Amino acid sequence: MNEESKVTAENEEIKDENTEEMNETVNEEASEDVQVEDNNDIAKKISELEAKAEEAENRYLRLYADFENYKRRVQLDKEASQKYRAQGLISNLLPAIDNFERAMQIEPNNEQTKALLEGVQMVYRAIIDALKQEGAEQIEAVGKEFDPHLHQAVMQANDSEYESNIVVEEFQKGYILKDRVIRPSMVKVNQ
Known part of the structure; x- marks a missing residue:
């Protein structure tokens, strides 16, 4: 092989190495971008799910409070009807x-x-x-x-x-x- 072919072969080799390095760098950067996008999507989904969970918990707490109030009202109504059970009869007897x-x-x-x-x-x-x-x-x-x-x-x-x-x-x-x-x-x- 002559000198020129050696240099050309070396240049080709360096080019191939540089191309490989560039491709690896581009792939790494693209991979990092995808990971960043994936992380952003995941963070967004997590925050959406947390908001939904908080809303569901608030709804549950409101329903629980409403149910407790309902039970208390029913108990008070029951006590009042027991306490004043004779009112109708007494009114009719007056x-x-x-x-x-x-x-x-x-x-x-x-x-x-x-x-x-x-x-x-x-x-x-x-x-x-x-x-x-x-x-x-x-x-x-x-x-x-x-x-x-x-x-x-x-x-x-x-x-x-x-x-x-x-x-x-x-x-x-x-x-x-x-x-x-x-x-x-x-x-x-x-x-």
């Missing part, structure tokens, strides 16, 4: 009790009427005792200060014997069941 009270106001003029009145009073007391056993009581009105939650003023009086805003007369008895007013007392109030 007109009959009013009639008993009116019947007891008559003046007996003979023995038969007295006996009948005593029977009516016994039945009336039995009904009132049954109401008390269920937690219902009559609202005290006469001589008490007017309370709009317990009394319904239907008339006003100007009586010097009573102070202002005091109940002077009761026209219809009011009833309260535990802490709930079933029917307010109808009263006359002093100015």
Whole structure:
């Protein structure tokens, strides 16, 4: 081989080495770019998944809180319905009790009427005792200060014997069941 062919062969060899090195460098850089792109995609997906997980956890916590509130409301409703179970019956009995009270106001003029009145009073007391056993009581009105939650003023009086805003007369008895007013007392109030 002559000198020129040797140099050409060496040049070719150097070219091939340089080309190989350049290809390796380009491949490495391309690989790094792909890895960087892959890392960016992975990071983006991770952040999306974290956001979705956080949203799902928040939704779960809201649903859990709603369910706990629902259970508490149901329990309170159950307790209230148990506590006031007799309210409907008592409300239906009040007109009959009013009639008993009116019947007891008559003046007996003979023995038969007295006996009948005593029977009516016994039945009336039995009904009132049954109401008390269920937690219902009559609202005290006469001589008490007017309370709009317990009394319904239907008339006003100007009586010097009573102070202002005091109940002077009761026209219809009011009833309260535990802490709930079933029917307010109808009263006359002093100015």
